[in-house]
Amino acid sequence: MEERDVRFVRLWFTDVLGSLKSVAIGPAELEGAFAEGIGFDGSAIEGYARIYESDMVAHPDPSTFQMLPWRTQSNTARMFCDISLPDGSPSFADPRHVLKRALDKASDMGFTFYTHPEIEFFLFKPPIVPGVEPTPLDHGGYFDHTTLGDGTDFRRDAIDMLERMGISVEFSHHEGAPGQHEIDLRYADALTMADNIMTFRVVMKEVAVSQGIEASFMPKPFTEHAGSGMHTHVSLFEGDRNAFYDASDAYHLSRIGKQFVAGLLHHAPEITAVTNQWVNSYKRLTGEGEAPSYISWGRNNSSAMVRVPMFKPDKASSARVELRSPDSATNPYLAFALILAAGLSGIEQELELPAELDGDVNKLTPRERRALGVRTLPHNLEDAIREMESSELVASTLGEHVFDFFLRNKRAEFDDYRRQVTPHELATLLPRL
Structure with missing residues (x-):
């Protein structure tokens, strides 16, 4: 100093x-x-x-x-x-303490937990006016290469600032919706990454303000465009060895890796109130775009909730699984604690991984999904609260204090939300009734 x-x-x-x-x-x-x-x-x-x-x-x-x-x-x-x-x-x-407790349990089992998030967010033209749909900074699409403009200048300056703070960036690009961008952070242990995500949000806001624009992590600001997720890649290491890697397996995924995925699938409804904590989060989890609505897993399957990436199947250190449901407005300390707890539960109980879902789960009929045993994620915050409040895993991971406060806060948020008369109701019902 x-x-x-x-x-x-x-x-x-x-x-x-x-x-x-x-x-x-x-x-x-x-x-x-x-x-x-x-x-x-x-x-x-x-x-x-x-x-x-x-x-x-x-x-x-x-x-x-x-x-x-x-x-x-x-x-x-x-x-x-x-x-x-x-x-x-x-x-x-303290949410940081909640995550530390979860990491201590993983350490007692011989594991270090690593995460790598893909963080999506929106850039808007100022001002953001409460109750008024914002104006996107640009009209680019997925991976669009554009000439120098506000969006590309923003990402360059934001990444420079992140790296000056010791936060490594893997890559960045324009996302699918107008004004939507993504910056992926290089993997780190979960506590460091949760700190990095909190820093990331501050940096995005500060750089935006300095350039006369607005940055937002609202999960879904536009009805007609995809929302912002935080696809999170996770892995467990035993010392220097990736516990998820098995060269002899068809998926190159070890038994521990499969049990971890089985735990994520089994506990998904219970942890969703935390990984997707706002009433607006559930406008994104509708199965549109690449946001999951159903509980399934697959290789290279962007409709699945859990994906096993196959970019580098022969590289042991790259073996990982990707959870696609969280959004970028979650509390990363609590989200990582519950993702880890769900995966470790699968290992402890030696849960069997269900069959891989090969096609687009969103295109299956309800009868086909029932026949395959595919469950849905909660449809709204109220459903997610109901799943969470009966979960022993969430209660023990968060601790009584955080568990009780979180449920009280989210019940109040949903009660306030359901009392609101929306523009959609006024537009569709007022002329007819």
Whole structure:
């Protein structure tokens, strides 16, 4: 910090829903922050504490120190924090702690959990007006190569800023909808990646503001266009060995890998309220485009919820599975914890992987899907809440505090949503009734 003449340090953490929180301290306060933490009112943070037990402490993690490239005039750095109670015990409301607990269980089983997300988002022309459909920044399509413009300038500047913060980018491109873009982060352990995703969202917003545009992670802002997902590639390693790889298997997927996929399929309805946590998330999960609506798996099958990529089938380190249901507005700490827990449950119970679905599941008739035993993902947030509230796996992974708060918050969100009279109802019913 002295070498870089750091003037401020921002301490970052998230609430239960994944919103970033921040407090700034000067360099003189950092030694005390490492030793004793920084106290704050937990009752003012979404999902953290009740008003009569509000004192909490933020402890900065020095391994997450990075300069903020957009704060050039004030030389500002950031660190993520772990949250504790005044007695030093971890706060069970801290999403980062929820993920750490899940990773500890994987470690006890001999595994390290790696993730690699494909993060989609939209760029809009300002201003974004609540209740009014936004205007996309461009009208490009999937993988379109365009001359230099706002979108290509944005991705170049955003990737440069990410890499200056130590976040490696694998590639980027224009996505299928107008104004929609995708940036894929290079794989990392799940805790580092969850921190990286939170940083990614901040960087996208900061770069957009600096260029006079708006960035949004809303899952589906347009009725007629595909929504924004966060297809997440996952793998387990035992030391340096990829536990998902088996050269002798037809899919090059090991027994552990197959059991992990079976766990994802088995628990998919229970974890969807977290991986797709907003009422708008379910406008995306309709089977249109490449967003899944049904619980199935396949190789190179973009209609399946879980896909086994076959880009490099003979490369052991590349063996992985891709979960296609999460969207980019999830809380990554909670989402990764539940994805891991679901997969580990499949390994612990030695679940058998059902038959691969070879064709487009969306084109099957309901009778054909029933005959194949294909279940659906929850159709809306209320269905997802109902699946989650009866799940022992979700309750034990999140912990009682986060589990109860999340359910209460999401019930309130859906109750408020279902009371709203929508433009669709006014357009279709008002002239007729």
